[in-house]
Structure formats: C-alpha cells, structure tokens
Amino acid sequence: DGGITQSPKYLFRKEGQNVTLSCEQNLNHDAMYWYRQDPGQGLRLIYYSQIVNDFQKGDIAEGYSVSREKKESFPLTVTSAQKNPTAFYLCASAPRANVLTFGAGSRLTVL
C-alpha cells in the first residue's frame, strides 16, 4: 500500500543531543514537508522540499536541518540549537499543487 512512514513513533532526547526523524514515502510525490504540532498551536511549517537536492525554510526552521537526497526520503534533524524541541512532528507529501498526505507522526520528548 502506498503511504508515508515516519519513524520512530516515540523518541527521547537528552539535552545537547541531535536526533533525526525519518520520513519515507512511496507515493511518487514531488513535494515533501515537515510540520511541528504543539498543543493549542496548530501545525507550523519547519521545512519543505519540491525536488531532490533542494529545500526551503518554513516559518520555524531555526534549530532544524533537513536533506533531500532521494525523492522518497526527507529526514529531519533536530539539533541541539533547538531550545524547545518537545513536540509532535508530522511529515507530509504531495504531488504538485495538490492535497497533502500525512504520516502518522513522531513524538519527541526531551529528558
């Protein structure tokens, strides 16, 4: 079945550590996105990519980094520079100018 796979589902990080969240899609979608969800804040865009080897910052990119080496994959690294990383992270993909399909999300908790 086609879809988006995010892993891990739950992740714990110690302060000062970098962690990487995986996002893989087999929908052959061109565009991929990372959103952060906090209680009462809705979803906010971190990074997005329209094609391989190209990506753009979203509204809250500070403290995060991404790569897009393959069409299917768009990993997100939460760096130690992100001061408040505890949140729910959602990856999404879309064909051009079309509806976003979301993964099941990853919950990151800083210990």
Added chain:
Amino acid sequence: AQTVTQSQPEMSVQEAETVTLSCTYDTSESDYYLFWYKQPPSRQMILVIRQEAYKQQNATENRFSVNFQKAAKSFSLKISDSQLGDAAMYFCAYRSAIGGGADGLTFGKGTHLIIQP
C-alpha cells in the same frame, strides 16, 4: 502572509445533531485552496473536504459540507448527523495557488469537537 483563524477552541454536539465549525482566513490572493483536516486521537491527519476558491459551489462529502463565502473570507464546516467517530481535532487550512502552492498549507489552531452520546 496568509493567516487562518479558528475562533472556537472547543465545540460539543449531541450524537445525530448538526454542528458547524468556523474558520476565517486572511489573504490578498484571488486563487487558492481551502481544506478541513480531521485529527482523531490516533493523531493521523485525515482530509475531510477541499474547496477551490474559483468554484462558487460549496464542496460536499457525504455528511460533511462547507459554507464558502469568498468575499467574507469565511470557510465553515458543517457536520450533519454527528457520529461518535467524528470526535477529533478539526483543522482549517489554506494553500496558495501561486507557484503551485509548493510551500504547503497554513493551518488554523484547531477546534476540538466533542460528541455527546
């Protein structure tokens, strides 16, 4: 920049009744898309309904329909015959049509819908 506002943090409705969730947005663009997504306790985001701004006809999907008022920049969601499975967070979202809308969706803060049995 576009903004999306959902003024109802929480709504409650009796099972089998009808409920309307409000959404307003701010944009200077004339062509765009509007969406309602549902997020149940599993936290999986599920598309409920989509509306193209150039279409005057309101979108409908089974028990879900929208009231799209372009001049008022309003996009409300009506759920008829509410069911227990409708309980979820509902997010209104905007997507520009400029540049293929490549920069994704702008979301409101959500409305928590409670269904009373």
